[in-house]
Amino acid sequence: ADAGAGRxxxxxxxxxxxxxxxxxxxxxxxxxxxxxxxxxxxxAGRYAGxxxxxxxxxxxxxxxxxxxxxxxxxxxxxxxxQAYETGTGVPQDDVAAMAWxxxxxxxxxxxxxxxxxxxxxxxxxxxxxxxxxTKAVALYQQAAGLGNGAAKAALVRLGK
Numbered sequence: 663a664d665a666g667a668g669r670x671x672x673x674x675x676x677x678x679x680x681x682x683x684x685x686x687x688x689x690x691x692x693x694x695x696x697x698x699x700x701x702x703x704x705x706a707g708r709y710a711g712x713x714x715x716x717x718x719x720x721x722x723x724x725x726x727x728x729x730x731x732x733x734x735x736x737x738x739x740x741x742x743x744q745a746y747e748t749g750t751g752v753p754q755d756d757v758a759a760m761a762w763x764x765x766x767x768x769x770x771x772x773x774x775x776x777x778x779x780x781x782x783x784x785x786x787x788x789x790x791x792x793x794x795x796t797k798a799v800a801l802y803q804q805a806a807g808l809g810n811g812a813a814k815a816a817l818v819r820l821g822k
Contacts, residue, residue, distance in 0.1 A: 663694070668701025675709055688713050704733035711741060715751075724751030731762065739766035740776045747780070747789070756790025767801075775810035778802075782816065795820075 663670035675694030678687045692713050698706035707730030715723035724745045730738035743762035746755045759780065766777025782801035785794045799822055805813035 663697070668698045668703030668706065671695070671698035671701060672703045672706050672709070675706070679709060679713065688716065699729065704730055704735045705738075706730065707733070708735050708738040708741065711738065720745070720751035722751075731765070736766050736769060736773050736777065739763075740780060743777065743780050747784070756784060758790075760784050760790045770804075772808045772810065775805035775808045775813065778805040778808075779810060779812050779816070782813070786816075786820075 663674050671694045675691045675698060676682070678684060678691035678694065680686070692710055695706045695710040695713070699710065707726040707728075711723040711726030711730070714720075714726060724742065727738045727742040727745060731742045739762050742752075743759045743766060744750070745752050746762060747759035748754065752758075763777045763780035763784070767774045767781055768777075778801045782798045782805070784790050785801065786798035787793065799817070799820065802813045802816045802820070802822070806817055
């Protein structure tokens with residue numbers, strides 16, 4: 663971190679955010695996340711967004727999630743999709759939610775499985791896309807196969 667490495671600042675931010683050997687200090691963590699973002703670490707915006715969201719500043723949270731999402735952070739893409747789906751910090755927009763969920767899901771692994779669940783929920787309810795239970799169930803099954811608990815619960819809820 664002292665050498666200006668973005669990832670070093672990110673890790674220091676996580677230490678202060680989670681209280682690993684120190685007292686939890688969201689403000690100190692945020693300072694490190696901002697340094698990490700300035701240093702080009704694509705995950706830094708995710709954590710800065712989580713702090714902003716925790717502090718009730720949903721607009722700033724969405725801005726941070728967007729920054730990290732546009733840099734390719736899958737988890738931030740999912741969080742931005744959630745923000746659009748719920749209208750939290752951004753105008754509610756199911757089409758935009760689906761687009762961000764699709765980007766998040768595109769890698770196809772366990773980290774991407776939350777994006778699959780987001781997409782499935784929109785298909786299940788017909789939000790931003792025509793309702794399609796076949797697509798919804800297939801996405802839930804794909805995510806569940808990767809170990810996603812929310813997808814497994816949705817399949818139980820749907821009797822699948």
